[in-house]
Amino acid sequence: MNNTFGKNIGISIFGESHGAGIGVVMGGLPSGIKIDFDKIQSEMERRAPGRDKLSTARKEGDIPIIESGIFEGYTTGTPLCALIKNSDTHSKDYSKLKTHMRPGHADYTGYIRYSGYNDYRGGGHFSGRITAPLVFAGAVAKQILETRGIIIGAHISQIASIKDNKFDSQNLSAELFRKLLIKQLPVIEDSKISDMTEAIIKAKEEGDSVGGKIECAIIGIPAGIGNPFFDSVESIIAHLAFSVPAIKGITFGVGSDFASMSGSEANDEFIISGDKVTTKTNNNGGILGGITNGSPIIFETIIKATPSISKEQNTVDIENKKEVKLQITGRHDPCIVQRAVVVIEAIAALAILELNLSVTS
Amino acid sequence: MNNTFGKNIGISIFGESHGAGIGVVMGGLPSGIKIDFDKIQSEMERRAPGRDKLSTARKEGDIPIIESGIFEGYTTGTPLCALIKNSDTHSKDYSKLKTHMRPGHADYTGYIRYSGYNDYRGGGHFSGRITAPLVFAGAVAKQILETRGIIIGAHISQIASIKDNKFDSQNLSAELFRKLLIKQLPVIEDSKISDMTEAIIKAKEEGDSVGGKIECAIIGIPAGIGNPFFDSVESIIAHLAFSVPAIKGITFGVGSDFASMSGSEANDEFIISGDKVTTKTNNNGGILGGITNGSPIIFETIIKATPSISKEQNTVDIENKKEVKLQITGRHDPCIVQRAVVVIEAIAALAILELNLSVTS
């Protein structure tokens, strides 16, 4: 099955955690967009490992090399390839993983899917590391979208059982998004930072890990973007979101609450504000019938705890077909939610780029 | 943007609620699959309106006419087109909708997307009625999957605030799915039927509507189906699920609970059962790294209350750019969750067909 994403943009992600390099090719881009490399690099660093005591000790420069598609600082419109060479790889840490399938990981499913020929080192192509090129692509997409007035931000809405406030659809701004970026953990309600940090450190000490949720908002998006069958805004965002390892759920607007709300509660009444049609509330997360209504797009993703834990686990040896004990050594994060925030923003940007390029009438 | 779904299957849905006909073209099908038309028709009836007091009074035969792709009872392998002619259309009921945007519906977004040229009658191409061809396509997909031992079932897991039990991954069977089919409402715990029915009737009496959730399971699916970036099993199912009107969320396995579970709780340990590798628990809903692990695929969708309510609502007149009151007359369901069950099964079947046809190594 062909590995590319998009009818308008053609995104290909490649690479394995411990191979020569990882990267992305982006096609279908508009030409003439000025690219700010510093901004791209700061996006890369939001995801990069080894930044603080909450993350894995693996350090990677994660500096994308532009192989093509940018000339004299502007997109050419022809395919843009960015390559990130792998450097700080401790392959020996993973030798046991050739046979011992880590629970919660793709070791077993990858083994079956590729008849044992997959690169098992560090999860290979299934590694969270492969989201680095996604972040690069998202950073480029964001810059393209910004020229159209579309801005994206996200915050940690939950870690373990600690919940942040939700976005207030009426009070979203580039300013708010910037404020989130400089916090130790990107949450709306500052008082949650210490509780969340504590939960992560506790998990680390126990050789365990924690999951959470990330809420993302897209502002400045015009009405009329998206499609009914089959490429709704929700379809495209969800398709990309579920490409990100560890994402196990996505909801739009009030999400799970829709189940218990009546129609009269859930419907967003239309009003006229200035000379513009808008909605009084934004329960639907800016999307009706798969198409934007001009209110901010709001969605939340559910992220499972990283399956790499140092606690001993029961599993199987796939080559010898027997049950074994497994203790995962090597470096890994007790929580990847904070590093995933920029990844979620990236897939949001790519989804909107895909959709925004598609309007033809 | 091209309207088709699938890299392997090529599904096109067409039609408007009050146009001449609605239908579907399915490409990429295997040839030589015997089609049971009675089974297809009974699937169509699970979705069809006018079946009981809980549904809209609109009655449609919903009898698909096979225009192509089936010869002497077997799929030919060339594109299969099924057409459903519209008959019981009361177009006059909808004349006001040309200008008065129904809250929660796609009237406004469709108007903007298509510059006012969309067929507004009964929601046009955005109508829930357009799920009828999806159900047809799903019914065909199910029959193809059954030849490979893959079976799909679903139940209402919530209506308003009344929750059914969840599927028990260890006790899923074709027998269970058949039992669900003959209940008044397809729930696991029979005692919930009367509460749910009451909630729907109450909403109807109040001129309001209720939402809910549907949980779906796919059994008999082999390990090794799916892909990492970008066509994970979750991506493909979610992409199709969000094509269905009113779906606002999807979660896999334990879903929202993942956020608060630790890694050691969430990880499904691998065990050997007989000579087969399997998992002890199925928190991950049968999918790891975007690829099936051989356990049942389990997912849940969130369905918002149907936005068509007879209570008076505030909205805008799009032609005259002013705020107006709207009272929706015409026929509509107080709850579409029970009718959506077979739609969710259909998109599950189409997703697996898309993925199952794609395995090349």
Next chain:
Amino acid sequence: MNNTFGKNIGISIFGESHGAGIGVVMGGLPSGIKIDFDKIQSEMERRAPGRDKLSTARKEGDIPIIESGIFEGYTTGTPLCALIKNSDTHSKDYSKLKTHMRPGHADYTGYIRYSGYNDYRGGGHFSGRITAPLVFAGAVAKQILETRGIIIGAHISQIASIKDNKFDSQNLSAELFRKLLIKQLPVIEDSKISDMTEAIIKAKEEGDSVGGKIECAIIGIPAGIGNPFFDSVESIIAHLAFSVPAIKGITFGVGSDFASMSGSEANDEFIISGDKVTTKTNNNGGILGGITNGSPIIFETIIKATPSISKEQNTVDIENKKEVKLQITGRHDPCIVQRAVVVIEAIAALAILELNLSVTS
């Protein structure tokens, strides 16, 4: 393999020669295009059989029924489905074809491809009749392109060994294309009509058939349409051209003559005409590097003689695996070149629609 065409438009063709109906679904269309149904019907009649003594005696109304996608005379932008019911089918004529593979036809390859489940009657999905929906789709595409000033015409450039003049790139006009339409055979040089007619009648009398070539031109096309790897203008036109049964070759501009021309002869010098950059000659058929240069697009297709001939032929009985003699009865054309002219125009229109909708920068 999914059966749809296009990244921007999503075209699905369905139907078998002797099934219930044939048709097309077109997605990704712009909304708000006024459709002239008389023009569509006159396009359908250019292809329809039974028009004169040169064609098969089969008569089909070939009247497309609009099932969806057009509302109050304008495209809605949602999928447009047109259905043509089959009526004048003499299925018994084809009963022997279940086993006796007609040379030059797809009987054998279809049998192998679909494991014998294909509809063999009249060629089934491989029948030239399936070009009727293509002509419909092309007629719609032409009307969309005309709103952008793009016009398409074609002529028979060869039948058997009789050659018409080639298009003169400097003297192409809508007027010329209209004149071609009303001739008995659409050729530039009227004197060729009688020779070509004679060649066709001679073939008919001998129970044989003749082939030929069709040259097509697209005028009013702006510069800058198309792509380098992989969706060049030539790639898209050729992809569609080779979907048409009996097409066995396509060349652009001076075509085969390129092989023996030197670079200095083949290069089209750029000149300034008025305030516009254009080329002095048009050897390259309006395309450089896969992208239009503003000169007319010119291409020629090679059409093999229709393989249905009444002369006795040697072939095999596929069920009984033995060599047999075959005498094809039933109705068939001694020449399909004149009927194929509008089909070639149709694929040209669809190709440009696909490309024109794709320009994003």
Next chain:
Amino acid sequence: MNNTFGKNIGISIFGESHGAGIGVVMGGLPSGIKIDFDKIQSEMERRAPGRDKLSTARKEGDIPIIESGIFEGYTTGTPLCALIKNSDTHSKDYSKLKTHMRPGHADYTGYIRYSGYNDYRGGGHFSGRITAPLVFAGAVAKQILETRGIIIGAHISQIASIKDNKFDSQNLSAELFRKLLIKQLPVIEDSKISDMTEAIIKAKEEGDSVGGKIECAIIGIPAGIGNPFFDSVESIIAHLAFSVPAIKGITFGVGSDFASMSGSEANDEFIISGDKVTTKTNNNGGILGGITNGSPIIFETIIKATPSISKEQNTVDIENKKEVKLQITGRHDPCIVQRAVVVIEAIAALAILELNLSVTS
């Protein structure tokens, strides 16, 4: 418009002639194919410049670096990226090309398509150099196809007005293809080598260039590969062929001769040979109704003379909108036909890989 090729394989080509690097990402590959890197390198060298007096003096190692998708010598099944760094670039040679549009090249169309933001140096993304990654991809595809018994070869069938013999469909073999590889020019009839060489040298001396034709054959291909509308074998091969710069025509089987052959001459009679159905002749180039019939696939491409000539030419200065004289300096080939042979084989291999992976019934 997304830049990828294939529904089954997902090929992305990236790079500019004078950028950092060029390369390819291949998706949808089967896992577990052993890759012979020496064979790949010898394919690269068949295309590489600077090999003899007939080619450009530019020397490039053209050594592909495997970034991903191959592990311990076998394909992993996850995306394979190969990168070729650019080294021997004389960018100053091209400075004038920013404004002076070379006739016959994509300078002007690229300028318009990308609003002047394309990398103009050496043709940028339109450069023939970008076929190097295509050759790499083709070399991998060939190795995959060989495991299925499918072998591809090609020869120069014409240079300027000198024609080689055509392939004899009955006498094609891997042995013949190997013999072609070691000749000074890959032709069937050795006596043509000196005439062709002379024509090339004459053109070089005159500051001009010559074109030609390449005939390609695919043997060992089973019957039943391909599709009717829209992905015929011819469609897929032609789509890829017209992605290659300088290709201006493609014909299958007897090609242009089809126009003047009668049906009784053109039809290939079916016979039984051993216990196998085959055809007595192979006029149709192994394809009927868009699907292989088991005979060798044979096609021929028309290649225009390379437009880079040192003779002075008239053209325009695009920035200053005036007519100018242009004398192209820098390095270029008087004939690229001999270097294009392996490129044509590559696109044949990729086309068959795309199609062969798609058979589902």
